[in-house]
Amino acid sequence: MSFQFKFNYLLLHQPLFRFDEALSFEIQIDIYRKNPDGETCPLNDNALKTCLAGLEFRNPTMLASGILGYSTESLKRIAEAGAGGVVTKSIGVKPRMGYPNPTVVQANCGIINAMGLPNPGIAEYASEISFTKIITKVPLIVSVYGFSAKEYAEVAKTATEEGADAVELNVSCPHVKQTGSEIGQNPKLLAQVVRKVKAATRKPVIVKLSPNVTDIVEIAQAAITARADALTAVNTVRAIAIDTETTLPILSNTRGGLSGPAIKPIALRAVYDIYEGTKTPIIGCGGITNWQDAVEFLLAGASAMQIGTAIAQQNPEVFQIINRGLSAYLKKKKFRSVKEIVGQAHRS
Numbered sequence: 001m002s003f004q005f006k007f008n009y010l011l012l013h014q015p016l017f018r019f020d021e022a023l024s025f026e027i028q029i030d031i032y033r034k035n036p037d038g039e040t041c042p043l044n045d046n047a048l049k050t051c052l053a054g055l056e057f058r059n060p061t062m063l064a065s066g067i068l069g070y071s072t073e074s075l076k077r078i079a080e081a082g083a084g085g086v087v088t089k090s091i092g093v094k095p096r097m098g099y100p101n102p103t104v105v106q107a108n109c110g111i112i113n114a115m116g117l118p119n120p121g122i123a124e125y126a127s128e129i130s131f132t133k134i135i136t137k138v139p140l141i142v143s144v145y146g147f148s149a150k151e152y153a154e155v156a157k158t159a160t161e162e163g164a165d166a167v168e169l170n171v172s173c174p175h176v177k178q179t180g181s182e183i184g185q186n187p188k189l190l191a192q193v194v195r196k197v198k199a200a201t202r203k204p205v206i207v208k209l210s211p212n213v214t215d216i217v218e219i220a221q222a223a224i225t226a227r228a229d230a231l232t233a234v235n236t237v238r239a240i241a242i243d244t245e246t247t248l249p250i251l252s253n254t255r256g257g258l259s260g261p262a263i264k265p266i267a268l269r270a271v272y273d274i275y276e277g278t279k280t281p282i283i284g285c286g287g288i289t290n291w292q293d294a295v296e297f298l299l300a301g302a303s304a305m306q307i308g309t310a311i312a313q314q315n316p317e318v319f320q321i322i323n324r325g326l327s328a329y330l331k332k333k334k335f336r337s338v339k340e341i342v343g344q345a346h347r348s
């Protein structure tokens with residue numbers, strides 16, 4: 001179990017391109033060989049089928065951005081493990097090394113990270129997008145960031161031309177200056193970015209929102225007015241951890257973003273508020289660990305959900321477990337589809 005966790009932890013928190021490539025490939029294969037699950041999740045259960053922003057998903061679960069990086073092999077394995085869709089780690093115009101270690105620290109009910117947007121840059125990653133699209137049989141969403149609206153649009157254009165089914169705009173990374181939440185906390189800037197991206201691609205544009213704002217509905221509305229096709233709620237919550245021995249902050253960047261079960265009620269509230277205030281489809285994200293969490297997000301108003309930290313804390317099998325639980329819940333409650341329960345918590 002601890003062996004398992006260590007390797008999952010490695011995969012999650014060290015972008016693969018920082019390693020010797022051959023070594024990182026071996027690590028991935030090894031992990032998945034140790035976690036085969038003969039049974040398949042209810043992939044053909046029509047009740048789980050989810051349509052969102054013009055995309056069709058065999059079930060409402062997706063890999064969240066930032067988990068397991070970019071490689072075709074990782075994304076394919078997550079699809080094989082039962083995810084209905086996959087989202088890559090965020091890609092920008094230029095390659096970035098990210099922050100030095102330590103970039104991750106375990107908190108009581110979650111993980112605090114400050115990776116600093118490490119990525120190979122869109123020119124380097126472009127061919128992997130087309131390859132992943134051929135190999136991975138579920139919708140492929142490329143997460144995009146930029147330091148200007150023009151950069152977001154440039155990356156989104158290339159990603160969708162290479163075969164991405166949609167882009168998710170990262171306007172919510174909590175700890176990199178001049179991008180992420182510095183854009184997503186400002187409705188005007190956010191609208192400029194979304195408009196420019198919409199003009200650059202005909203594929204669906206999803207906007208990933210920050211929980212680190214006073215009024216998330218105001219921000220959601222700015223994205224919708226600029227014609228966002230769907231919203232993901234939410235990215236990580238700003239956080240810090242301090243080492244009692246050194247008496248100093250643990251992360252090299254001092255502050256990071258908290259994910260995992262600790263933020264689930266915050267994310268759920270964000271989904272509930274956005275559903276009440278808008279009509280745009282919502283993808284819930286934040287601390288979803290089991291099928292009961294997934295049901296709560298659907299009832300709050302999410303049409304689909306992304307799973308991240310739970311993959312590191314359990315393993316990719318979590319997708320099958322959640323989908324089986326969802327399926328059984330729908331049957332027990334006599335609902336014909338997940339669609340029927342979206343937003344049910346709002347009925348009066």
Ligand code: RRO
Nearest residue numbers: 090114115116117173236257
């Ligand atoms: O790379 C990161 O440090 C990071 C990103 Br891009 C993000 O969107 N959210 C986060 O918690 N970390």
